[in-house]
Amino acid sequence: MNLLRTFDTGMRGLLGHRLRSILTTLGILFGVAAVICTVGIGTASANSVNSRIAALGTNLLTISPGSTTSFGVRGGSGSANTLTMDDVSGLEDRQDAPDVAAVAPVVSGSVTLVSASTNWATTVQGSTPGWLMTEARTLSQGVFFTRQQVAKHAQVVVLGTTTAAELGVTVGSQVSISGAPFDVVGILTASGSTGFTNSDDLAVVPITTAQDQITGGSPDSVQRILLSATSTGTIGSAYLEADQLLLQTHHITNSASADFTITSASTLASTAASVTTTLTILLASVAAISLLVGGIGVMNIMLVSVTERTQEIGLRKALGATPRDLLRQFLIEAATLSFVGGVLGVGAGLLAGILVPRLANIAVTITPTPVVIAVAVAAGVGLIFGVYPAARAARLAPIAALRAE
Amino acid sequence: MAARAAPAEMTAEIIRLVDVSKVYGTGDATVRAVDAVTLSVNEGDFLAVMGPSGSGKSTLMHILGCLDVPTTGEYRFAGEDVSRMDERELASIRNRRIGFVFQQFHLLSSMSAWRNVELPLLYRAARDRKQTALNALAQVGLSNRVDHRPNQLSGGQQQRVAIARALVTDPTMILADEPTGNLDSHASREVLEILTGLNRSGHTIVLITHDPNVAGVAERVVEMSDGRLRARVAA
Ligand SMILES: Nc1ncnc2c1ncn2[C@@H]1O[C@H](COP(=O)(O)OP(=O)(O)OP(=O)(O)O)[C@@H](O)[C@H]1O
Ligand SMILES: [Mg+2]
DSSP, X not given: OOHHHHHHHHHHHHHHTHHHHHHHHHHHHHHHHHHHHHHHHHHHHHHHHHXXXXXXXXXXXXXXXXXXXXXXXXXXXXXXXXXXXXXXXXXXXXXXXXXXEEEEEEEEEEEEEEOSSOEEEEEEEEEOTHHHHHTTOOEEEEOOOOHHHHHTTOOEEEEOHHHXXXXXXXXTXXXXXXXXXXXXXXXXXXXXXXXXXXXXXXXXXXXXXXXXHTSOSOTTEXXXXXXXESSGGGHHHHHHHHHHHHHHXXXXXXXXGOSEEEEEHHHHHHHHHHHHHHHHHHHHHHHHHHXXXXXXXXXXXXXXXXXXXXXXXXXXXXXXXXXXXXXXXXXXXXXXXXXXXXXXXXXXXXXXXXXXXXXXXXXXXXXXXXXXXXXXXXXXXXXXXXXXXXXXXXXXXXXXXXXXX | OOOOOHHHHHHOEEEEEEEEEEEESXXXXXXXXXXXXXXXXXXXXXXXXXXXXXXXXXXXXXXXXXXXXXXXXXXXXXXXXXXXXXXXXXXXXXXXXXXXXXXXXOOOTTSOHHHHHHHHHHTSOOSSHHHHHHHHHHHTTOGGGTTOOGGGSOHHHHHHHHHHHHHTTOOSEEEEESTTTTOXXXXXXXXXXXXXXXXXXXXXXXXXXXOHHHHHHSSEEEEEETTEEXXXXXX
């Protein structure tokens, strides 16, 4: 039998069993579309997590007091303030720490700010001009306070956008912090919330002023030191330099008993990356299950029709079909269903990729790999279960096939 | 008619069964559906097989049609040992040399009458397949039902479609398993006329029947009982 005639026979086979053909096509269609859609959602959320991490600035290091010998901090961090302004000036030394671009000591406390019209409770951080760079922030209005203002214990404050808006103040206004009047000299550019805390709700004052009037405590001790490396590439060496320097100034020989801990945003990034990986695996599993369900659907339909098809094969053999004729016919039938189902599935998946973000406000990013895998698996299942029973039946004696149950 | 293989021409023996048995099942449940049958049919013969239900007539017929393989014994078709043929040779014999009318018709339910009749033509080089199929349907008096599906036809009409499908390839030999079983005497006579006509033009016919009148048309009648075959002298 020539190919054209086989093709014609295959097509008539499909049209002769419309319901079976439609169900098989649907099984493949839904499997493929589900995979494209779920993987698309997974990819989109992974991308969004990654870009948020990138926005954090990965050249940032934070030094906190206490050690991390166990997950809990030895002695209780913060209570024993082991970080001092000496450490800060040591780190600011470009010779000892060439890969450190900026240093900022931080003390902080929760305080209520009072403006002419209202009051607002927020976090006040005392720091130095290095804060802007280490926090990767910019100003939308006004200026940040200067080293001179830090030295003079100036009563100036820089506000986050949320804080400024809540207090109803702008650059030039005055707010009262712990009863003392502060001049608002700058407003930070909105950063967008990056997770647990609203980084637009805060006030920054000179560290000296903060120690005097807000957090109390020794003018020499600081709660945290923020560092930024010269680039994301030098964060490792900046880390080592800071570590060496502090061990030296704290007279500690064994780094395991260090009384400080250095963490980096890249630690956070790696945590987030593992979260993303988990998310991706989860969605890939969902996708694999949808594919499996679609595949089982296709398999069922194919297997349910095996008896009928086996009888058809027996009859065709009795009338002169060779096993090769039959195999080709069934291959063409299965390939057509798989192809049509696959194409429609990709179409439905892409359509969902457009509709889901509009209707459900969920981002979908479609990449080629899952599309290819989904189509290959679904079509493979269709082909195998369409052809395998046929191949087996084609080897039987015609009467044995005709009598199949 | 296509040129035949030389041995067939010389012997003129188209079927030769020697000690053929077909055994179903194993152990206590063993059924010898065909039991040591030896039979010779020459080209151009008209043979009728009679016998009670369950005596193994259909089983024998399936073996003759190369649709089933004997458990033991030798089957030569036109001088060639069927057990040595590969799938392609068997397919070619089923398609070109034999037209088979099944007792249960075995029509494909998803296809119209003419598509069913066309089926064997798909597996050979054939022109004007539709016209050939329509001619065969006309021969069995079904010109007015060509587009009907099997489930839209009466039992007798389905049987005639099955006969048309066996005729359509103009085979050397027609094997018909109770071709008149579902027909009234008028339609039955028509089918017999077709078969005798074919026989007169050189086709070999083997048919199974319970009807002595139908058997009476045949030149030769054999009878089966319990899988065994014996010649019967025409009454
Ligand atoms: N596939 C099978 N498995 C087991 N036994 C079978 C099988 N096919 C046929 N038989 C048995 O073989 C015997 C002969 O069956 P066969 O169909 O040849 O009878 P038959 O002479 O054609 O009968 P009828 O006139 O009723 O059509 C029966 O006893 C039947 O039960
Ligand atoms: Mg029978």
